[in-house]
Amino acid sequence: MTLNRQRTIDELKDLRALTGNADGSQRVAFTETWDTARAWLREKLEQLPVEIETDEAGNVWATLRGESEKELLIGGHIDSVPNGGWLDGCLNVLAGLEVLRRIASEGKPPVTVRLVDWADEEGARFGRSLFGSSAASGTMNPDDLRELIDRQGIKLVDAIGKYGISLDTAKQAHRQFKNAKAYLELHIEQGPVLESMDLPLGVVLGTFGVERHSIRFIGQSAHAGSTPMDKRRDALGAAAKLALEIREIGKRHGGVCTVGFVRTMPGIVTAVVGQCDITLDQRHLNADSLAAMLQEAKDASLRFAEEENVSVEWSDLWRIHPIPFDPQLIEMADEAIREVAGASHRLPSGPLHDAAEVARAGVPTVMLFVQSLRGLSHAKEEDTKEEHIAQSVEALDHLATKAMRWVAGR
Numbered sequence: 001m002t003l004n005r006q007r008t009i010d011e012l013k014d015l016r017a018l019t020g021n022a023d024g025s026q027r028v029a030f031t032e033t034w035d036t037a038r039a040w041l042r043e044k045l046e047q048l049p050v051e052i053e054t055d056e057a058g059n060v061w062a063t064l065r066g067e068s069e070k071e072l073l074i075g076g077h078i079d080s081v082p083n084g085g086w087l088d089g090c091l092n093v094l095a096g097l098e099v100l101r102r103i104a105s106e107g108k109p110p111v112t113v114r115l116v117d118w119a120d121e122e123g124a125r126f127g128r129s130l131f132g133s134s135a136a137s138g139t140m141n142p143d144d145l146r147e148l149i150d151r152q153g154i155k156l157v158d159a160i161g162k163y164g165i166s167l168d169t170a171k172q173a174h175r176q177f178k179n180a181k182a183y184l185e186l187h188i189e190q191g192p193v194l195e196s197m198d199l200p201l202g203v204v205l206g207t208f209g210v211e212r213h214s215i216r217f218i219g220q221s222a223h224a225g226s227t228p229m230d231k232r233r234d235a236l237g238a239a240a241k242l243a244l245e246i247r248e249i250g251k252r253h254g255g256v257c258t259v260g261f262v263r264t265m266p267g268i269v270t271a272v273v274g275q276c277d278i279t280l281d282q283r284h285l286n287a288d289s290l291a292a293m294l295q296e297a298k299d300a301s302l303r304f305a306e307e308e309n310v311s312v313e314w315s316d317l318w319r320i321h322p323i324p325f326d327p328q329l330i331e332m333a334d335e336a337i338r339e340v341a342g343a344s345h346r347l348p349s350g351p352l353h354d355a356a357e358v359a360r361a362g363v364p365t366v367m368l369f370v371q372s373l374r375g376l377s378h379a380k381e382e383d384t385k386e387e388h389i390a391q392s393v394e395a396l397d398h399l400a401t402k403a404m405r406w407v408a409g410r
Contacts, residue, residue: 003098003102003393003394003397004098004101004126005098005389005390005391005393005394006063006120006390007026007098007394008091008094008095008097008389008390009276009311009389009390011044011094011097012086012087012090012094012295013086013089013302014040014391015037015040015086015090016079016086017092017095018037018040019033019036019040019080021039022391023083023380023381024080024082024083024084024085024086024380024382025080025083025084025085025088025090025380026080026082026083026084026085027079027080027084027310028079028080028081028082028122028124028125029079029119029120029121029122029124029125029131030120030125030159030160030162030163031125034078034079035163037078037079037356038060038078038117038290040114041060041093041097041117042060042357043138043240044154045062045097045115048062048064048101048104049104050062050063050064050066050100050104050115051063051065052260052407053225054164054303055132055136055172055173055176055343056132056135056165056166056169056170056171056173056174056381057116057119057132057135057136057161057165057170057171057172058079058119058120058131058132058160058165058170059088059116059117059119059132059133059135059136059173060116060117060119060177061114061115061116061176061273062100062114062115062116063108063112064100064103064104064113064114065108065112066108066109066111066112066113066134066398067108067109067111067408068094068108068110068111068112068407068408069112069179070111070112070115070179070181070407070408070410071112071113071114071179071181071230071407072109072112072113072181072182072183072184072400072403072404072407073114073115073116073180073182073183073184073358073363074099074113074115074116074183074185074355074396074400075092075093075096075098075115075116075117075133075183075184075185075353075354075355075358075400076089076090076091076092076093076094076095076096076116076117076118076186076187077089077090077092077093077117077118077119077120077121077122077132078090078093078125079119079120079121079122079225079344080122080124081122081124081280081378082124083235083327083379083380084260084378084380084382085183085188085376085377085378085381085382085383086382086383087188087378087382087383087384087389088147088187088188088260088377088378088382089121089187090184091186091188091384091392092185092187093111093115093117094330094397095186095187095392095393096115096396097115097392098155098261098397099393099400100113100115100292101297102397103400103404104137105273108343108410109404110405111181111404111406111408112179112314112406113330113400113404114180114395118130118131118132118133118354119165120132121129121133121156121354123206125156126145126148126150126151126156126159127148128144128145128148128156130352130356131145131154131236131359132173132342132354132356133354133357133358134357135170135171135173135174135176135394136171136173136176136177136184136357136358136361137174137177137357137358137360137361138171138173138174138361138403139357139360139379140170142167142168142171143248145157145167146167150254154333156209156369158230164402165365169385171404172210174319174361177358177361177363178360179240179362181410182326182329182364182365182403182406182407183355183358183364183365183366184365184367184396184400184403185327185353185354185355185362185365185366185367185368185371186367186368186369186370186392186393186395186396187204187368187369187370187376188369188370188372188374188377188382188384189202189347189369189370189371189372190351190372190376190377190378191350191372191375191377192372192374193345193347193375194347194370194371194372194373195228195368195373195374196346197345197373197376198340199320199341199343199344199371199409200343200370200371200385200387200388200391200392201337201340201341201344201345201368201369201371201388201391201392201395202337202346202347202367202368202369202372203330203333203334203337203344203345203366203367203368204346204347204348204349204355204366204367204368204369205285205324205325205330205346205347205348206323206324206325206348206349206359207318207321207322207323207348207351207352207355207356207359208255208256208283208284208285208290208348208349208350208352209283209284209285209286209287209290209319209321209322209323209351209354210228210281210283210318210319211280211281211283211290211293211294211314211319212279212280212282212317212318212319213279213280213294213314213316213317213318214277214278214279214280214314214317215242215277215279215280215301215312215313215314215315216275216276216277216308216312216313216315217234217235217239217275217276217277217278217305217310217311217312218235218274218275218310218311218312218313219234219237219238219240219272219274219275219276219309219310219311220232220233220235220272220274221265221266221272221273221274221275222271222272222274223269223270223272224269224271224272224396225270226272227272232272232275232294232308232309233272233275233308233309233310234272234273234308234310235264235273235275235276235308235310236264236273236276236376237304237310238276238301238304238307238308238312239262239276239278239304239306241300241304241307241308242259242278242292242297242300242301242304243259243262243278243298244289245300245304246258246280246282246297246300249280249282249293249296249297249300250293253284253289253292253293254284254289255282255283255284255285255289255290255293256283257280257281257282257297258280258281258282259279259280259281260279260280260281261277261278261279261356262276262277262278263277263278264276264278270362277293279317280297282294282297283329283350284322285324285348285360286320287314287322288324289305290322296392301314303406308370313343320352320356323356323358323359325359325365325366325375326359326364326365326366326381327363328406329364329366329403329406330346330363330366332366332394332399332402332403332406333366333368333399334346334392335394335398335402336368336375336395336396336398337368337395337401338369338409339395339398340391340395340398341391341395347369349369355367366399368381368396368399370384370389370391370392371384371388372383372384373385
């Protein structure tokens with residue numbers, strides 16, 4: 001059997017019809033629609049000479065035994081955000097399925113090959129992304145998840161319990177990495193870089209480190225009509241200056257900085273803002289650059305607070321270190337893309353992916369990106385040219401062949 005690139009495209013459309021509607025994909029993890037998608041996937045896996053199991057964290061594994069117990073993993077996630085696109089996550093799984101078919105058709109592979117559908121990559125229902133992969137990597141702290149609830153008031157522990165998952169045993173999924181020697185993941189870019197370069201495919205260097213903070217500027221609320229401009233202690237004035245400055249900080253360091261939330265108090269049209277709360281999200285692939293961006297933002301906040309005669313307080317929200325991918329696998333991925341598309345580009349990933357958790361577990365990892373039209377994702381308008389989808393499946397297949405040889409020789 002040769003690789004059937006069109007079959008992946010057709011199956012993506014079938015899945016869209018089965019689990020989507022006019023508003024987009026609806027495969028939110030731990031829901032009936034997600035379960036329907038997984039049953040559909042399982043039917044296809046059962047046609048192959050693979051062993052299928054669901055681990056303690058709800059991840060589904062299909063194992064094609066090889067001449068060696070050394071394992072090559074190919075992964076993705078079939079869950080989506082509400083009203084999501086037709087490619088985010090499921091392209092990874094279905095392209096991996098086609099590669100698994102091709103390998104299985106040629107007899108026993110030199111190493112064991114495993115396809116994994118990670119549980120709840122998106123975190124759309126309970127706000128906790130990378131559920132299954134973080135359990136497997138060991139970075140999950142179950143106590144952080146015990147009280148999470150969705151918008152209907154349903155607790156995460158109850159929702160996952162319907163699928164036989166318990167927070168008390170989820171981290172036992174780490175056993176799945178016992179023989180893992182390499183991990184491959186294909187994903188849509190979800191950004192505009194490849195399209196702007198007119199390239200179909202790229203190699204991911206790693207995932208950004210993230211610094212996420214809440215910042216509160218405290219001034220003095222006062223009457224908007226009777227308080228002269230030079231007598232004001234305007235908390236929003238300082239926050240606004242910082243919101244503009246962090247853009248320049250990001251540009252200087254080649255990273256990204258975002259103020260995504262602003263709240264003012266008292267929040268009425270006739271009052272000077274006495275308190276302003278904002279959030280800051282900073283991301284960079286280099287740890288030193290990320291630290292420099294954070295320090296510059298803190299220094300700027302103090303400077304602007306002094307200028308506006310207000311005070312400033314910082315609170316940590318969340319952080320993760322940059323996660324570089326394996327240099328040798330990056331070279332193989334680059335070569336695979338050039339074999340298929342003629343040209344490649346290397347770029348970091350701003351969003352996190354399951355691949356980041358696999359890399360954190362010490363498994364050599366790499367990702368491929370395929371171009372996203374208009375850079376859109378997490379929306380029903382998400383799209384990629386079918387010819388580029390076909391090329392992405394073929395590039396993943398080329399990479400898998402190279403990686404199998406690499407794993408066998410390690």
